[in-house]
Amino acid sequence: MHLKGSHQFNAPAHQIFKMLMDADTLARITPGVSELEATGQDTYKAIANVKMGPVSGSFSGNLEVAEKHEPESFVLKIQQNSKIGNVAADVKIDLEETSSETTRLSFDGKARLSGLLARTGQRVLSGVANTLSKQFFKALEEELENLAHQPA
Amino acid sequence: MTNYIGKAVKRVEDKRFLTGKGRYTDDIVLPGMLYAYIVRSPYAHAKINNIDTSRAEKMDGVVKIYTGKDIAESGINGIPTGWQVNFKNGDTMKEPPHPLLVADKARYMGDGVAVVIAESREEARDAADEIDIDWEELPAVASAKKATEDGAPLVHDEAPNNKCFDWELGNPKEEVDKAMKQAHHITTLEFTNQRVVPNAMETRAAIGQYEEATGKYTLYTTSQNPHLTRLLLCAFVLGIPEHRVRVVAPDVGGGFGSKIFHYAEEALMIWCSERLKRPVKWTSDRSEAFMTDAHGRDHISKAEMGFDKEGNVLALRVKTHANLGAYLSTFAPCVPTWLHGTLLQGLYVTPKINVDVTGVFTNTVMVDAYRGAGRPEATYLLERLMDTAALEMDMDPAELRLKNFIPPFDGVEQPGYQTQVALQYDSGNYHAVLKRALEMVGYEKFRKEQAEARKEGKLLGIGFSTYIEACGIAPSAVVGALGARAGLYEVGQVRVQPTGKVSVFTGAHSHGQGHETTFAQVVADRLGIPLDDVEIIHGDSDSVAFGMGTYGSRSLAVGGSAIVKSLDKIIEKGAKIAAHKLEASEEDLEFAEGKWTVKGTDKSIAFGDVALTAYVPHDYPEGVEPGMDFSSFYDPANFTYPYGAHVAIVEVDKDTGHTKLKRFIAVDDVGNVINPMIVDGQIHGGLAQGIGQALFEGAMYDEDGQLINGSYMDYTMPRADDLPSFEIDRTVTPCPHNPLGVKGAGEAGCIGSTPAVVNAVMDALRPFGIKKDLEMPLTPERVWRHMQS
Numbered sequence: 031m032h033l034k035g036s037h038q039f040n041a042p043a044h045q046i047f048k049m050l051m052d053a054d055t056l057a058r059i060t061p062g063v064s065e066l067e068a069t070g071q072d073t074y075k076a077i078a079n080v081k082m083g084p085v086s087g088s089f090s091g092n093l094e095v096a097e098k099h100e101p102e103s104f105v106l107k108i109q110q111n112s113k114i115g116n117v118a119a120d121v122k123i124d125l126e127e128t129s130s131e132t133t134r135l136s137f138d139g140k141a142r143l144s145g146l147l148a149r150t151g152q153r154v155l156s157g158v159a160n161t162l163s164k165q166f167f168k169a170l171e172e173e174l175e176n177l178a179h180q181p182a
Numbered sequence: 183m184t185n186y187i188g189k190a191v192k193r194v195e196d197k198r199f200l201t202g203k204g205r206y207t208d209d210i211v212l213p214g215m216l217y218a219y220i221v222r223s224p225y226a227h228a229k230i231n232n233i234d235t236s237r238a239e240k241m242d243g244v245v246k247i248y249t250g251k252d253i254a255e256s257g258i259n260g261i262p263t264g265w266q267v268n269f270k271n272g273d274t275m276k277e278p279p280h281p282l283l284v285a286d287k288a289r290y291m292g293d294g295v296a297v298v299i300a301e302s303r304e305e306a307r308d309a310a311d312e313i314d315i316d317w318e319e320l321p322a323v324a325s326a327k328k329a330t331e332d333g334a335p336l337v338h339d340e341a342p343n344n345k346c347f348d349w350e351l352g353n354p355k356e357e358v359d360k361a362m363k364q365a366h367h368i369t370t371l372e373f374t375n376q377r378v379v380p381n382a383m384e385t386r387a388a389i390g391q392y393e394e395a396t397g398k399y400t401l402y403t404t405s406q407n408p409h410l411t412r413l414l415l416c417a418f419v420l421g422i423p424e425h426r427v428r429v430v431a432p433d434v435g436g437g438f439g440s441k442i443f444h445y446a447e448e449a450l451m452i453w454c455s456e457r458l459k460r461p462v463k464w465t466s467d468r469s470e471a472f473m474t475d476a477h478g479r480d481h482i483s484k485a486e487m488g489f490d491k492e493g494n495v496l497a498l499r500v501k502t503h504a505n506l507g508a509y510l511s512t513f514a515p516c517v518p519t520w521l522h523g524t525l526l527q528g529l530y531v532t533p534k535i536n537v538d539v540t541g542v543f544t545n546t547v548m549v550d551a552y553r554g555a556g557r558p559e560a561t562y563l564l565e566r567l568m569d570t571a572a573l574e575m576d577m578d579p580a581e582l583r584l585k586n587f588i589p590p591f592d593g594v595e596q597p598g599y600q601t602q603v604a605l606q607y608d609s610g611n612y613h614a615v616l617k618r619a620l621e622m623v624g625y626e627k628f629r630k631e632q633a634e635a636r637k638e639g640k641l642l643g644i645g646f647s648t649y650i651e652a653c654g655i656a657p658s659a660v661v662g663a664l665g666a667r668a669g670l671y672e673v674g675q676v677r678v679q680p681t682g683k684v685s686v687f688t689g690a691h692s693h694g695q696g697h698e699t700t701f702a703q704v705v706a707d708r709l710g711i712p713l714d715d716v717e718i719i720h721g722d723s724d725s726v727a728f729g730m731g732t733y734g735s736r737s738l739a740v741g742g743s744a745i746v747k748s749l750d751k752i753i754e755k756g757a758k759i760a761a762h763k764l765e766a767s768e769e770d771l772e773f774a775e776g777k778w779t780v781k782g783t784d785k786s787i788a789f790g791d792v793a794l795t796a797y798v799p800h801d802y803p804e805g806v807e808p809g810m811d812f813s814s815f816y817d818p819a820n821f822t823y824p825y826g827a828h829v830a831i832v833e834v835d836k837d838t839g840h841t842k843l844k845r846f847i848a849v850d851d852v853g854n855v856i857n858p859m860i861v862d863g864q865i866h867g868g869l870a871q872g873i874g875q876a877l878f879e880g881a882m883y884d885e886d887g888q889l890i891n892g893s894y895m896d897y898t899m900p901r902a903d904d905l906p907s908f909e910i911d912r913t914v915t916p917c918p919h920n921p922l923g924v925k926g927a928g929e930a931g932c933i934g935s936t937p938a939v940v941n942a943v944m945d946a947l948r949p950f951g952i953k954k955d956l957e958m959p960l961t962p963e964r965v966w967r968h969m970q971s
Contacts (some may be wrong), residue, residue: 085894113311115224118319142886144291145224146469149892 031143031152033121036136037167041174043125043133044080047101049173050123059169060087061162072098078110081149082158086136087112101125115145135170137163184710184776186703191713194691195744198379206432207387207402208399208465215389216245218454218464220447221296221313226545226887227335228424230287230315233296238312243305246458249296249312250285257284258453260444262418263510264410266665267347267519267541275347275541278338280509282419282446282453285321289337289508289542290545291888292473294446299454299462308691319453322887326505327482329544337508337543346506346541347515350612351523352603356534361497365488368625376880376958377480377505377561379897380552380894384435385471388767390451391461398426399456403448407689407731410668412723414444414512420452431721436692438871439551439779441693442474442733443512445701473894476551477881481518481559487532487567493577495586497534498526500563501519506541510712513733514550520604520664521556521652521734527601528564529612529648529825530586535602545887551733552931553871554651562650565937566955569646569944579646580620587612587648592958593918598820605652607823608925609668610851614913616648616827619849622909623829633719636949643833643946646827647938654822654917655734663787671817672736673728674744676705676752678810680797682790686717687813689729691721692739696860697737703856704742704922708749709789727813735926738856739822739917747814747933748922755810763795764802765785822917822925826850828869828934830942841877841943848910848934853917853925861927865910868931874900874931876939880959898959 040044045065049055053074057066065077070097079088091110100102107117121139128134143152198204235247260280267275283294296313300306321335328334329344333401343518352358362368389402399422405411408431416424436442447464454462466474482503488496504518523537554561572579588599593609600606634640655661658669675687686705688699702716709716719725729741753773760778762766764785771778779786795802796810831845848865855861878898884889891897916923936958944952944962950969957964 064301084893142888144886144888148291148884148888149469149472149896151895153896160579165583 031141031155031159033139033141035160036134037161038132038134039174040132043127045174045177046103046125046133046135049170051095055173060164062127063163067153072096072168076110079152082097083154085114085145085146085150087114089117095154115143115147117147118142127156186713187855187856189703191699191703192444193860194697195696195698196704202729206384206433206435206441207215207389209403210402210432212388212389212391212461215461215463216301217306218451218466219298219303219304219310221298223291223293225288225293225317225319226291226324227320227321227337228288229318230471231284231318231364232316234314235296237314238298238309241305241309241312244298245301245307246299247296247309248283248454250281250283253281253283254285254509256453259419259422261444261449261509262414263576264512264667265516266667267349269347270350270529273516275868276338276345277510277710280341280446281596282450285576286927288897290547292470292547293508297450297454299458313851314611323625324544324546324883324887325884326480326503326542326544329542330503330540335545337487337545341543342864344543346543348512348533348538348540349519350536350538352526352535352537355536358497358499361534362488363494366491367489367571367575368486369489369567369574370484370486371566371570371955371957372484372507373566374957375479375481375483375562376875377549378478378552378875378879379472379881380438380440380475380478381899382436382438385468386441387449387463387465387467388451389461389463390453391603392452392455392459392517393904394459398428399452400428401448401452402428402430402432404434404441405429406434406437406693407725408691408723409689409729410731411444411777412447413668415449416454419449422452428722428724429725429825431691434710435676437693438553439478439555439733442477443550449934468894469892472897473547473889476505476550477510478549479559480549480803483563485563485567487571489571489575493582493585495530495532498532502537502539504539504541504551505544505546507546508543508950509548511548511550513555514548516549516665517556518559520558524603524605525557525650525652525966526561526564527603527605528561529650529746531588532602535604537711546883548654553868554929555734557649557929558872558933558936561647561933565647565649566940569941573948580616580625583616583646583648584613590614592915606820607650607818609915609918610650610823610825611913611915612648612825615825615849615851618911619827619829619847622825622847622849622911628831640837641836641944641946643832643834643942643944643948645826645830645832645938645941646826647934647941647943648827649934650823650825651735651929651933652821653735653824653929654739654818654920655736656818657820658817668730669817670730671815671876672730672740672744673726673815674741674748674811675727675811676745676748678752678762678793678796680794681717682711682793684711685719686716686745687719687726688741688745689726689731690737691729691732693732694909695732695737695864696857700738700857700860701742701745704745708746709752710774711789735824735928738922738924739920739926740818742817742922743818743920744814744816744922748817751812752810755806756789758803758806759792759795762788763792763801768838808857820920822853822920824850824852824925824927824933826930828938829865830935830938832939832942832946834943834946834965836969839962839964841960841962841965843873843877843904843906843939846873846908846935847904848908848931849913850910850927851915851925852927852928852930854923855912856922856924862910864927865931866908868929869908869935870900870905872932872935873905874938876936876958876960877904878959899927
């Protein structure tokens with residue numbers, strides 16, 4: 031499954047990059063993630079509950095941040111396993127400053143599904159992924175706003 | 183009234199089926215029974231580095247967990263295949279082992295790796311979730327063509343380029359190439375005959391029962407083929423004594439081929455029961471059925487047909503890559519070869535034919551016989567070529583066929599027709615079926631309507647398909663020479679009880695075909711007794727002497743003929759007893775209406791009295807044994823060859839690409855008909871299935887070998903409102919070589935209908951000048967995209 035999308039934020043790239051590297055923030059803003067625990071430099075253990083189309087499941091596995099080029103890009107490597115099947119994804123995230131105060135975040139990657147997850151309702155999954163990424167962007171936007179309103 | 187042949191008798195089995203009183207494998211509950219859940223690979227191709235069952239073993243209700251390693255260590259064999267097809271150079275086909283559970287690596291998504299046995303189904307399933315498997319994913323290949331390319335992932339190390347065999351039939355390729363060079367026109371098509379999921383209403387199930395006190399084994403299973411399953415189970419897989427093994431296939435809710443084969447789960451349940459000394463049941467859920475029932479079709483073909491200036495066919499050249507899946511299922515090697523290549527003569531006098539088939543392993547579930555098995559693939563290829571050629575040469579598709587048909591022959595006065603591809607057709611009048619279909623369509627009138635509709639911008643189309651199939655499978659000596667590892671005769675035993683009631687034991691298995699009615703009609707008619715006095719018994723290896731099961735539209739042609747042979751023996755013996763009782767000579771007797779009568783007198787004795795005499799032989803002819811019970815093996819002299827002409831009329835929605843099937847006309851010749859209502863039902867069901875392939879169905883694997891439409895949310899089945907009221911008729915050309923003159927009707931509808939629908943859509947799209955072929959299923963999206971291209 032191809033994952034692709036982008037969103038414009040009212041924040042500089044380095045601020046967004048920093049936020050995305052913070053496990054606590056990431057756990058807060060990623061839909062379905064209930065636990066995100068750093069297990070090493072740029073590696074995390076993640077637990078998520080996600081409803082994907084007709085199937086839902088409790089996923090657990092690893093996240094890894096690779097090919098870090100602060101503040102321009104990084105690659106998120108995801109391996110999540112569940113009783114209903116496994117997800118493996120490599121997603122490249124690019125941060126492009128469109129002005130001094132705005133940044134376009136775009137992601138492009140591929141997710142590979144297996145088991146029941148692959149077999150059932152896969153054709154609705156791109157829609158689900160779309161919704162999840164929108165939720166993620168919205169949450170990130172809110173985090174950035176909160177940060178802006180915090181006293182320096 | 184005892185004249186039953188040709189009568190539309192209502193099915194005697196319907197009472198139990200329609201009131202929910204059928205008894206299926208999963209309905210059987212045995213004392214002390216355990217439940218099995220099979221842990222399957224979520225990956226199409228992956229190494230198993232480690233399996234940790236420790237947590238699962240501690241779960242509530244868990245009795246035992248076995249893995250592929252336990253199976254390997256027990257030293258049993260894997261699942262065999264029943265047919266051998268060799269490479270062109272004479273090398274034996276590649277036949278890699280197919281273990282009951284894999285220990286080293288999984289080769290398709292759904293390959294079994296462990297079995298959890300627990301006190302309840304739910305506990306087994308919950309525990310299965312707690313098994314930790316360390317998988318190492320490997321690159322996978324799902325397409326038969328890609329699998330043969332250099333560098334493709336290898337499903338089995340011992341099969342280079344994933345080739346199981348390559349095989350050729352017909353005239354030498356040079357002769358065909360030469361004929362092609364002389365052709366005025368060559369029509370070429372390249373297409374996929376897509377993979378379909380059998381979708382029987384009842385999913386597969388198996389119960390293994392080993393009784394320590396007697397040393398006896400019983401397998402209850404959803405099989406079309408209980409005796410063959412027993413033979414494979416005993417002689418090839420487990421090495422257990424055949425005389426202590428009973429295989430029961432009770433009511434079975436549809437098979438369509440997918441329940442012919444001996445599956446790993448059947449042997450596994452017996453193996454587990456023997457170890458645990460308790461019965462063990464496994465029942466497939468629907469999701470499991472999608473990924474583990476043997477699928478059908480999946481051919482990638484290039485087909486070329488050469489014509490002379492007048493439209494006479496000169497030659498046919500076919501190259502097919504047949505997907506066999508990850509392992510060889512029971513009939514897998516035979517389907518794309520001897521059931522496909524041999525049918526490429528079709529109904530035409532094509533003088534030169536060469537067919538070349540490569541059987542290929544892929545990381546997908548096994549592919550095997552599915553309603554029609556090879557013959558629909560051959561028919562699709564020929565009939566798409568015919569309609570496309572007619573379009574390209576600007577000829578009428580019906581005229582082109584009539585011009586090329588084999589002339590009529592009855593197989594009695596005129597000899598059978600020897601094809602270029604090994605078969606000898608038994609009898610046929612091919613012009614008659616197409617002419618009758620054209621009459622039913624009102625062909626000339628339709629073409630005028632179509633022209634009018636086109637003026638109004640409506641996309642109306644007509645598609646033709648004529649087919650022939652080889653049924654009544656099969657003469658043992660012939661198929662033995664072709665690589666079959668079993669004879670394909672049938673057994674029929676007729677036991678007349680002392681009261682004159684009749685029990686019939688047949689090796690054919692009924693799972694929706696209505697044998698309990700049709701076979702009873704044959705028996706009641708021949709013996710002149712009421713239908714209610716006949717009971718048909720099948721599906722239990724302890725009751726029925728032997729059998730080869732139901733597939734290849736063989737039950738009546740082969741199984742029915744075996745019963746007729748036994749009936750002849752009953753009547754012959756009855757005549758001796760009757761002659762004694764009537765104090766007449768046998769030659770002076772005639773048998774009709776259920777009694778023996780001394781010709782020209784009113785002296786007679788009824789069948790029931792003769793039966794009673796046979797069991798109470800106080801006053802009895804000398805040298806005649808008591809009792810009335812005969813068993814016969816019938817090995818057919820040839821295949822039977824049903825044929826027909828199907829016509830589809832469709833309207834394609836210009837804006838959405840949706841195809842509406844407006845009319846479907848089918849004229850079939852299945853030889854003599856015993857029960858026209860059952861034959862009609864078989865034709866209807868077959869048509870729905872064939873139309874389903876044309877418009878709706880198709881298993882889709884992604885490039886990682888994941889089946890991505892393995893549920894009814896994702897896989898489209900035809901529904902009643904997708905189909906018109908079928909217009910069907912028959913011609914009758916009896917089979918000259920079996921006593922009933924029958925040819926078989928179970929698969930006909932599924933063989934002829936698919937290309938007729940596709941041809942109709944292509945005809946409807948003609949105003950767009952579309953030359954490129956459309957791939958099945960013709961979903962609205964595909965049709966719409968073609969209209970836009």
